[in-house]
Amino acid sequence: MEVLGGLGNGFAVALQPINLMWCFVGCFLGTIVGILPGLGPAATIALLLPLTYGMDPTGGIIMLSGIYFGAKYGGSTTSILLNIPGEASSVVTCLDGHQMARNGRAGAALGIAAIASFIAGTFGIVALTVMAPPIAAFALRFSSPEYFALMVLGLSLVVVLGGNSLMKALLSLLVGLWLTSIGTDLFTSQSRFTFGSSFLISGIDFMIIAIGVFAIAGVLESIKAREENTALPVPGTLRELLPSRAELKACRFAFANGSIVGFLVGVLPGAGSAIASFIAYGIEKSVSKHPEKFGTGVPEGVAAPEGANNADSGGALVPLLTLGIPGGGTTAILLSALVLWGVKPGPLMMIESPQVFWGLVASLYIGNLMLLVLNLPLVPLFAQILRIPLYVLFPIIFGLSLVGAYSVSDNVMNLVLLAGFGLVGYVMAKLDFPTAPLILGFVLGDAMERAVRQSLTMSQGDPAILVERPISAVMLTLAALILLTPPAMSAWRRHTKHQKGSPS
Amino acid sequence: MKRRHLIATGATLALGGAMPARAQAGWVPTRPIEIVAHNGPGSGPDVFARALVSTLEQERLNPVRMQVANRVGGGGATAMNYIMDKRGDPHVLGVWTSLWLSLPLVQAEARALTTDMTAITRIAIEPALLVVRTESPHRTLADLIAAARARPGALRQSGGSPTARDNLVRQLLMVSTGTRWSFISFPGGGERLSALLGGHVDLMIAEPSEAGEQVRAGRLRVLAQVTEARLPGFPDVPTLREAGFPITDVVQARGLVAPPGIPAEAVAYYQGLFQRMSQSATWQKYLEDNQFQGAWLSAADTATFFVAYQDTLRGILQEAGVRVVR
DSSP states (O other): OOHHHHHHHHHHHTTTTHHHHHHHHHHHHHHHHHSSSSSHHHHHHHHHGGGGGOHHHHHHOOOOOOOOHHHHHHHHHHHHSSSSOSSSEEEEEEEHHHHHTTTTOOHHHHHHHHHHHHHHHHHHHHHHHHHHHHHHHHHTTTTTTHHHHHHHHHTTTTHHOOOSSSHHHHHHHHHHHHHHEEEOTTTTTTTESSSSSSGGGGGHHHHHHHHHIIIIIIHHHHHHHHHSSOOOOSSSSSHHHHHOOOHHHHHHHHHHHHHHHHHHHHHHHOOOOOHHHHHHHHHHHHOOOOGGGGOOOOOOHHHHHHHHHHHHHHHHHHHHHHHOOSHHHHHHHHHHHHTTOOOOOOOHHHHOHHHHHHHHHHHHHHHHHHHHHHHTHHHHHHHGGHHHHHHHHHHHHHHHHHHHHHHHHTHHHHHHHHHHHHHHHHHHHTTTTTSHHHHHHHHHHHHHHHHHHHHHHHTOOOHHHHHHHHHHHHHHHHHHHHHHHHHHHHHHHHHHHHHHSSSS | GGGGGOOOOHHHHGGGGOOOOOOOOOOOOOOOOEEEEETTTHHHHHHHHHHHHHHHHTTOOSSSSEEEEOOOOOHHHHHHHHHTTTTOOTTEEEEEHHHHHHHHOOTTTTTOOOGSSEEEEEEEEEEEEEEEETTTTSSHHHHHHHHHHHSSSTOOEESSSSTTTHOOOHHHHHHHHTTOOEEEOOOHHHHHHHHHTTSSSSEEEEEEHHHHHHTTSSSSSEOOOOOOOOTOTTTOOBTTTHHHHHHHOOOOOEEEOOOOOOOHHHHHHHHHHHHHHHSSSHHHHHHHHHHHHEEEEEEHHHHHHHHHHHHHHHHHHHHHHHHOOO
């Protein structure tokens, strides 16, 4: 049992008081960073990196990955309470999380987010512990055609995510696809839709669109509605602040779904945690017995995406630690941190620096538990924020949104865009257009376009490459099933109704 | 313990103010100097800028406090515009990379041209390695080129944007040998490397820091070094020239620029400052750790380098079918 021996040694390292302290510092900082919109884990780790040079590499990586995991935990807080996504990965959590808060279940939503994060986060770490090398080998079989199929699978979820009108959902999706094409085209270095503005050369940041469409538009809508009550309902007793037994029971499948989807998507270097949380949410809704209730505040609509974005962290560490391949911004900085400490991340790291590898893995178990203990007691406290009268709360939401959008790239133009997307979100809500497909299109469109063009370059223009590889064929079949199931179901229902209704 | 003093920014930053400036004719900085990086914290240019600042501190060369400012956006254009707008201000410097020279060639929106700024120095060159999978049948670069000749367009190379060094080297190799293979752009280094390791592409031009560990683990094989002279870490691998493919050297370099219209005395001052820094032990250690090559150039030579590099680049890009706007 090589794994058990390694893990045992890892716990011996991670349980040293100094490393426990670094783990706590990282988790604590991460939680704060997660709560603050705009400041992401990648930038925080980069800024703190100079402080860790004097540290032992094990302690350093333990603290930095504490920040990484903590930020994912904390990201849901503002999503649920204020409808401001704290991180890109917690955008989907706004959909049902904030509705739960409006229904007086803010505490329950925060509690479910914490529990889902703990369960799925632990799953991700266990999977990282026991099957990192084979999973990493599997991830290498994924290339552009497979990514294309994955993105198609994600986009097919529009039929579940959209509201009543499929046509409106598709239009919203198209706008998202267009927005994501703004900026420099990677393949030709040419600008698209920049209208001569150098500001748009790097495209529009996802966070600006998400904050505008959710937080700003949400406030505008509430003001328009001239709500009678001056504050949102917050239950008084501690018992009512925590998730009820029925709510937890409703999330059973969501915990498993979020864990598995999050981990698998996390392992792929070309996907991100936003994609993982969208897919988990879509799956949750499509298998639900009451899909029509999604978006009105169902607990499983919080549990699935929150679980997925935490299991994603464990997944993302697989290629980093076994192959030395960073999957995204945060893992890329963890990689450069390892290099600066003199650890050589790569295929040989597990063999040459076992104390760093196993120490980190063990500390992730501890950190995850720490985060749960840190976050659960804060739930009743955070829920009190909603007692603030709306005429005070709304300016706070505006202020936090502005800070979040500005800090994306320290540019005032971001605020202009933010206001614009706030209005877009407001108009869409008024006209009953769902905004989730717009965000979905924006997140997946860019990656899908790249995957198509990469695949066609690989095959010298033969489109068969997109469907003939086994992994992509399976995923495309799934996408087709998702797309065809609702019309088929309704046709079948109409058919049976017709039979029942007709005189025999 | 050497890495402890490598970059200890923050804490020692405040001490810098009291350092006596070495006797310089004419100009010395009188307020804190802002060093602009075009990407966010943790990115290549940012880490480089912070390494410069901490080296100057450790070597006690910095006359005033130096502060790294991240001016992110526009794929680099925001930082370049900022430098342009600081015309005549000698207390602002920018870290330039090859991107600062390629961006104005292909982006019509770019209004700041690096060639219009005041060149200060070139400091470092990032070498590259041409790598294939260990399972690849190609043992040498000549094998690979022969395979490309036998099946035109069939080989695949993973890389970044078409204006990046990996594509420029490919274009030069293809033109000089009359062969053709495809170039597949990936936004992240991790994806490029995964595509190669997974066998979805045949070759990649990678930085030693990216590919070194994979080579050591026996997963990748280096066919040639994209350098003038062999790197100490790869003494047995030929350079492109030694492998029989003497193409123009496309260097990926980094250095410093200042806004246009600053006094000549300030240029002389910075040139001397960074020359001393480049020669310091701390800086040599930094270069070695990151597998960069020292490549200091004077202000005048850096200005010449900018023009020559852009001319080479323009020619290669036009040949490759990329729309060049300047």
